[in-house]
Amino acid sequence: MSAAAYSEVLVVLTVAPALEEPLIDWLLARPESSGFTSSQAFGHSARNEHLSPREQVTGRQRRTQFQVVMQDSQLGAFLADARRTFAGADLHYWVLPVIAEGRLST
Numbered sequence: 001m002s003a004a005a006y007s008e009v010l011v012v013l014t015v016a017p018a019l020e021e022p023l024i025d026w027l028l029a030r031p032e033s034s035g036f037t038s039s040q041a042f043g044h045s046a047r048n049e050h051l052s053p054r055e056q057v058t059g060r061q062r063r064t065q066f067q068v069v070m071q072d073s074q075l076g077a078f079l080a081d082a083r084r085t086f087a088g089a090d091l092h093y094w095v096l097p098v099i100a101e102g103r104l105s106t
Contacts, residue, residue: 041065
């Protein structure tokens, strides 16, 4: 089944720690995100031109990862505004279909 068959998507964003607070503020102001999750992560890549010498030695770069569930129909506007707001920033994203979502408690 294609992602278009699902009405919700999970947008995962990863940023350098310096962008963590600006991205939190931006996400809190977005109408698509009624809430989101953030966590500390490490990025690993064979490309090391953007890594500090320490990061090159350790083979990892500190990142903050955000996960936002939204309606598929809202994705285009969300990404367009992210491109405008964070133009040139070290922000990586990917989008996944949400098969099911809810709360276990009543």
